[in-house]
Amino acid sequence: AQKITQTQPGMFVQEKEAVTLDCTYDTSDPSYGLFWYKQPSSGEMIFLIYQGSYDQQNATEGRYSLNFQKARKSANLVISASQLGDSAMYFCAMRPLDRGSTLGRLYFGRGTQLTVWP
């Protein structure tokens, strides 16, 4: 069974500071992908960053980076230089890459509500 755990229901950060959103996962699949999505109050799901379990380096996308520690099964999202527009719900998700009929579906955590204050 797959499980994604986000232990921080809410986080607060001051504008221009960095913030880390935690994510741990549990899977027996040898190959998987890890994703972070942002959901602003308007409701849409916005893809932020992807990390493959086979990747040797941590993924980065602009101000977003993923701190991937495979042995600890953690995939924390780091947002540098926070902006007011970063205030949103953030979801960690995982997708097994080699499993038959479930190939493709995402398993989501419960999310972390990030608030950026001026």
Next chain:
Amino acid sequence: DSGVTQTPKHLITATGQRVTLRCSPRSGDLSVYWYQQSLDQGLQFLIQYYNGEERAKGNILERFSAQQFPDLHSELNLSSLELGDSALYFCASSALGGRDYGYTFGSGTRLTVV
């Protein structure tokens, strides 16, 4: 515009009624997924279609059904609606088989059952 189109954006209906949610995937994507997002359950996977065929089923109630048509658009049918079915329903599409592909989500249909 993400490329995935969901209609309608908002839907208000009464208990016991039936509604149909529609999703057009991003051009070229063969796989469509439906998710339900509610405050108490979080994001729940409902069902996945690939090129017209059901590929995986999650926590989908028997009152709910879905299909994917030859033009690849998909519909989610919800019947005998209950208050607890009020939620944000997302459709997503992906190119199945691409290791680095994530989903592209639609903007969702917010269903309110009164």
